[in-house]
Structure formats: structure tokens, C-alpha cells
Amino acid sequence: MSTIETTVVASDHDDGTKICSHCERGIPSSNIDLHYAHCSRNLEKCKICGDMVPKKHADEHYSSIHAPVSCSQCNEMMEPENLAVHKSQNCPQRIATCDYCEFPLPAIDLSEHQEVCGNRTEICDRCNRYIRFRERISHEVSCKGVPNTTPQTSRATREDEQGRGSRRRPPARNLSTPRLVFTIAITGIAILVGVFFFQTKPERH
Ligand SMILES: [Zn+2]
Ligand SMILES: [Zn+2]
Numbered sequence: 001m002s003t004i005e006t007t008v009v010a011s012d013h014d015d016g017t018k019i020c021s022h023c024e025r026g027i028p029s030s031n032i033d034l035h036y037a038h039c040s041r042n043l044e045k046c047k048i049c050g051d052m053v054p055k056k057h058a059d060e061h062y063s064s065i066h067a068p069v070s071c072s073q074c075n076e077m078m079e080p081e082n083l084a085v086h087k088s089q090n091c092p093q094r095i096a097t098c099d100y101c102e103f104p105l106p107a108i109d110l111s112e113h114q115e116v117c118g119n120r121t122e123i124c125d126r127c128n129r130y131i132r133f134r135e136r137i138s139h140e141v142s143c144k145g146v147p148n149t150t151p152q153t154s155r156a157t158r159e160d161e162q163g164r165g166s167r168r169r170p171p172a173r174n175l176s177t178p179r180l181v182f183t184i185a186i187t188g189i190a191i192l193v194g195v196f197f198f199q200t201k202p203e204r205h
């Protein structure tokens with residue numbers, strides 16, 4: 001009995017409990033002998049998780065909690081506790097979304113796709129330059145646009161050119177003025193001649 005006493009009782013506690021040396025739990029001092037007999041006969045400590053498991057369910061415990069499982073997407077074997085993180089963050093077959101076109105595709109193909117997708121260009125409606133998809137966000141922040149090529153300002157430029165054009169026109173009109181004066185003079189003479197004949201005719205009879 002005295003040998004059992006020394007192995008069973010790992011330590012004495014002030015609150016009247018003793019620590020079972022088999023499961024390392026605090027057990028009321030009055031129950032420790034009975035507990036230890038039952039504990040050491042029926043339970044064993046799982047080497048992986050440290051839980052006390054009934055000896056007859058040890059295999060079941062292992063296969064349901066610790067046996068390697070395969071990822072349903074990539075078939076890689078791993079410990080079950082790692083499966084959730086693997087599927088959501090590490091699995092090469094998990095579905096990822098392209099940063100540029102938001103197309104869903106397996107993560108393993110993502111970098112190759114984004115290499116191509118990010119090099120596509122799209123015209124920026126502010127500066128009318130072709131911008132790579134990969135540079136679009138940084139471009140949108142830095143784009144100052146080009147005043148001459150945006151629709152609004154180009155209209156203003158055209159009006160401005162027209163204004164300057166009409167200001168340049170007077171000398172052109174001056175060139176044609178003598179011709180206009182000449183035409184008016186000829187017409188005037190013709191009218192005068194016509195009036196002359198018209199006035200003289202009635203006086204014939
Ligand atoms: Zn115990
Ligand atoms: Zn375990």
C-alpha cells in the first residue's frame with residue numbers, strides 16, 4: 001500500500017485534492033485511490049493531443065481526430081486540424097479571384113493569369129492614354145489628365161482657334177474690297193444707264 005501511495009500522490013493541495021499521477025488532474029483526496037485504480041486501468045493519455053482517452057476508444061480517437069486526411073480539392077494529406085486553413089489559404093486548387101478582372105480561377109493559375117491580365121491596357125478617359133490594368137489604381141490617383149485632349153477643353157480650344165481665325169479675317173476682306181467696290185460701281189452705272197433709257201423712251205412719242 002505504501003508504494004502505491006507514493007506513486008499515486010504526486011502532490012498534496014491545501015483544498016483537499018490530490019493530483020492523479022496518471023491523468024494529472026486534481027482529485028478529491030478521499031477519492032484518489034479509487035480514481036487512480038480506475039484511471040490507470042481504463043484511460044490512456046493521447047500522445048498527440050494529451051487528452052485522456054478510454055483505452056478501448058483510443059483507435060477511434062486517433063482516426064477521428066488525428067488521422068491524416070486528404071484535401072478534397074488537391075488530395076494532399078495533412079492533419080485534420082490544418083485542413084480548414086489549408087483549404088481557405090494554402091490549397092493550390094482553392095478558388096481565387098483575379099485582382100484585375102475579378103474572374104474566379106484556381107489559385108495555382110492565378111499568378112500566370114494576372115501576369116497576362118495585368119498587362120492588358122485600357123484607355124484612361126481623363127488623359128486618353130492606354131494604361132495597364134496593373135497600374136490602373138496607382139494611375140487613377142496620379143492622373144492629372146491632359147487638358148488638350150479631354151472633350152470639354154478641346155471644344156474650348158476649337159472656339160479659341162475660331163476666334164483667332166475671325167480676328168485674322170479682316171485683312172482677307174480688305175483684299176476683296178476693291179473687287180466689291182468695282183462690282184458695285186458697274187451695277188450702279190448699269191442702273192443709271194437703264195434709268196436713262198427708261199426715262200428717255202416715253203419722251204420719244
Ligand atoms: Zn487520473
Ligand atoms: Zn488525441
Ligand SMILES: [Zn+2]
Nearest residue numbers: 071073074091
Ligand atoms: Zn488542397
Ligand SMILES: [Zn+2]
Nearest residue numbers: 098100101117
Ligand atoms: Zn484577370
Ligand SMILES: [Zn+2]
Nearest residue numbers: 124126127143
Ligand atoms: Zn489618366
